[in-house]
Amino acid sequence: MPSDAPQAVRDICERCVGRIGAPISALREVAATLGAIEQAHMETVADVFNLSVAEVRGIVSFYSDLRTEPAGRRHIRLCQAEACQAVGARELTAAAQEKLGIALGETAADGSVSLEAVYCLGLCASGPSAMVDGRPLARATIKALFA
Amino acid sequence: MSVAYVPSETLANALGANEVAAALAARGHEVVRTGSRGLAWTEPMIEMDDVAYGPVTNVDELEAVRLGPVDALPGLAQQQRLIFDRCGGRDPFRYDASALQEWLERPAADILAEVEASGLRGRGGAGFPAHIKWRTVRDTPADKKYIVVNADEGDSGTFADRLIMEGDPFRLIEGMLIAGRATGADAGVVYLRSEYPLAARTFEKAVAVAERMGLLQDFAIELFIGAGAYICGEETSLLESLEGKRGEVRAKPPVPAVAGLFGRPTLVHNVITLCAVPAILSMGGAAYAALGVGASTGTMTFQLAGNVRRGGLFELPFGLTVRELIDDWGGGTLSGRPIGAAQVGGPLGAYLKGAELDAPLTYEALARLGAGVGHGGVVVFDDQVDFIEQARYAFAFCAHESCGKCTPCRIGAVRGRELVETLRASEQPAAELAIIGDLCDVMEQASLCQMGGMTPIPVRSALSLPHGTQT
Numbered sequence: 099m100p101s102d103a104p105q106a107v108r109d110i111c112e113r114c115v116g117r118i119g120a121p122i123s124a125l126r127e128v129a130a131t132l133g134a135i136e137q138a139h140m141e142t143v144a145d146v147f148n149l150s151v152a153e154v155r156g157i158v159s160f161y162s163d164l165r166t167e168p169a170g171r172r173h174i175r176l177c178q179a180e181a182c183q184a185v186g187a188r189e190l191t192a193a194a195q196e197k198l199g200i201a202l203g204e205t206a207a208d209g210s211v212s213l214e215a216v217y218c219l220g221l222c223a224s225g226p227s228a229m230v231d232g233r234p235l236a237r238a239t240i241k242a243l244f245a
Numbered sequence: 246m247s248v249a250y251v252p253s254e255t256l257a258n259a260l261g262a263n264e265v266a267a268a269l270a271a272r273g274h275e276v277v278r279t280g281s282r283g284l285a286w287t288e289p290m291i292e293m294d295d296v297a298y299g300p301v302t303n304v305d306e307l308e309a310v311r312l313g314p315v316d317a318l319p320g321l322a323q324q325q326r327l328i329f330d331r332c333g334g335r336d337p338f339r340y341d342a343s344a345l346q347e348w349l350e351r352p353a354a355d356i357l358a359e360v361e362a363s364g365l366r367g368r369g370g371a372g373f374p375a376h377i378k379w380r381t382v383r384d385t386p387a388d389k390k391y392i393v394v395n396a397d398e399g400d401s402g403t404f405a406d407r408l409i410m411e412g413d414p415f416r417l418i419e420g421m422l423i424a425g426r427a428t429g430a431d432a433g434v435v436y437l438r439s440e441y442p443l444a445a446r447t448f449e450k451a452v453a454v455a456e457r458m459g460l461l462q463d464f465a466i467e468l469f470i471g472a473g474a475y476i477c478g479e480e481t482s483l484l485e486s487l488e489g490k491r492g493e494v495r496a497k498p499p500v501p502a503v504a505g506l507f508g509r510p511t512l513v514h515n516v517i518t519l520c521a522v523p524a525i526l527s528m529g530g531a532a533y534a535a536l537g538v539g540a541s542t543g544t545m546t547f548q549l550a551g552n553v554r555r556g557g558l559f560e561l562p563f564g565l566t567v568r569e570l571i572d573d574w575g576g577g578t579l580s581g582r583p584i585g586a587a588q589v590g591g592p593l594g595a596y597l598k599g600a601e602l603d604a605p606l607t608y609e610a611l612a613r614l615g616a617g618v619g620h621g622g623v624v625v626f627d628d629q630v631d632f633i634e635q636a637r638y639a640f641a642f643c644a645h646e647s648c649g650k651c652t653p654c655r656i657g658a659v660r661g662r663e664l665v666e667t668l669r670a671s672e673q674p675a676a677e678l679a680i681i682g683d684l685c686d687v688m689e690q691a692s693l694c695q696m697g698g699m700t701p702i703p704v705r706s707a708l709s710l711p712h713g714t715q716t
Contacts, residue, residue: 163473181402233654
């Protein structure tokens with residue numbers, strides 16, 4: 099982590115002050131910008147929004163985007179919800195797990211790749227759906243996932 | 246050279262619309278990015294000189310994928326588009342505010358009367374009559390009132406909120422402004438899920454255009470992006486989240502229309518509910534109510550997904566059957582096998598099978614089956630569906646997404662998943678099913694919100710258990 103991270107967190111928080119749901123927006127941006135939320139970040143958020151660190155930790159543990167562990171360099175999210183199940187999401191997930199040697203929800207030991215579940219990307223008429231490094235993928239195949 | 250209309254919509258983009266737009270521009274076409282017509286199997290679908298082509302993979306061979314004149318497209322022409330009438334084929338940011346200005350000049354009592362006459366009910370899932378909420382917010386004295394839009398569209402098989410926000414964001418702004426005028430609210434907040442970044446950008450851009458046009462002088466609109474929690478689609482959890490907290494549900498009463506966001510009277514509606522209001526004012530409440538069947542009035546934005554040949558969004562009056570939607574509009578299953586089940590209304594919706602598929606899509610007919618319309622999503626499975634696995638998933642999803650505040654949901658979902666996991670190898674499956682039925686009773690009757698309260702619906706229907714009393 100770069101040494102100026104706490105200041106970056108404070109800047110993010112101060113940009114959010116006055117907006118609705120501000121602590122959540124700030125934490126979401128911290129996770130997106132710095133890759134993961136650390137204890138020191140939570141303390142800064144608590145300080146800016148006049149919350150206890152426990153309250154901030156409660157928020158962080160509630161929302162899945164507020165990650166405390168960084169994702170792998172390649173971030174693969176596979177939809178596990180019903181519309182994708184109906185067109186082979188379970189089989190696709192099994193194939194991806196086998197290819198990468200990690201289970202859904204895990205990051206490879208060398209940090210090269212994460213495989214995560216997502217519950218609906220709204221591409222349900224053309225499943226199975228996936229998101230690879232933020233890019234949505236419809237009618238996903240194992241080949242397209244690793245293209 | 247002809248103007249090319251190319252959707253900029255998440256699904257179309259995932260299937261190559263951005264590349265198609267770039268290729269057309271490179272060949273000298275003026276390219277206008279638009280919303281999607283919602284016919285997923287044609288994406289990316291482009292329009293030139295009022296003729297549609299799709300799915301386009303090679304812009305030099307458009308004739309090979311010529312679909313025909315846009316206004317006679319199969320799957321589109323027979324729809325009754327009141328909400329989605331402007332979505333697709335046009336620049337969503339070019340907006341003529343003259344109709345809106347006329348609506349906003351009407352007395353609040355007039356608007357309320359039209360909404361009541363329309364019979365509009367909430368499109369998010371609960372189906373509660375809209376006008377009752379509107380009047381409650383209007384009649385509750387307060388220093389501040391809010392319109393909160395629920396765009397936390399987490400149900401699998403649904404994408405109507407996303408399509409309208411990406412394709413015609415002004416429709417939602419219209420609905421919010423009219424609702425503000427009628428209820429006395431001067432602030433609106435849209436709660437959008439983080440999985441929909443393009444919808445966020447499109448909506449924010451439209452709000453900026455509306456501001457420049459001077460449409461937001463008496464009404465402030467703010468967009469909030471969620472942080473990944475299905476439960477925040479439940480209205481009280483959503484309000485907690487907007488207050489910057491964990492999205493734990495609140496006990497009701499008080500209902501949000503009396504004490505909602507920051508304790509103020511708050512009109513909470515799904516995106517599509519508010520987007521129906523401009524059409525109601527335009528055609529009149531009575532004409533809107535003449536569409537549909539009985540107390541299921543107007544059009545519903547049905548979303549057909551899963552194992553289906555032609556999935557997408559079909560805006561139709563209530564009343565066609567589930568099977569008609571799947572076979573006539575969707576062309577049957579994608580695999581070509583017989584339909585095994587259709588899950589109607591998202592992860593908390595029932596798996597309908599056999600003769601149940603001939604039920605009309607209305608609030609009343611589905612309630613008689615222990616099912617619901619939900620947000621209008623229909624997910625098709627073929628006959629390879631494993632119902633025990635679907636029941637297990639319903640409990641597992643509830644366990645994953647439960648906010649944890651009430652015991653029946655937090656503990657019941659975990660115990661339910663464990664019971665279903667042992668069901669297949671059980672030596673006494675009848676006894677185990679009876680226990681699952683009992684657990685469903687407890688969750689239905691004692692959960693604080695519909696997450697725990699409705700999880701028994703997919704479980705019971707998948708396992709063919711008798712449905713409960715509280716549906």
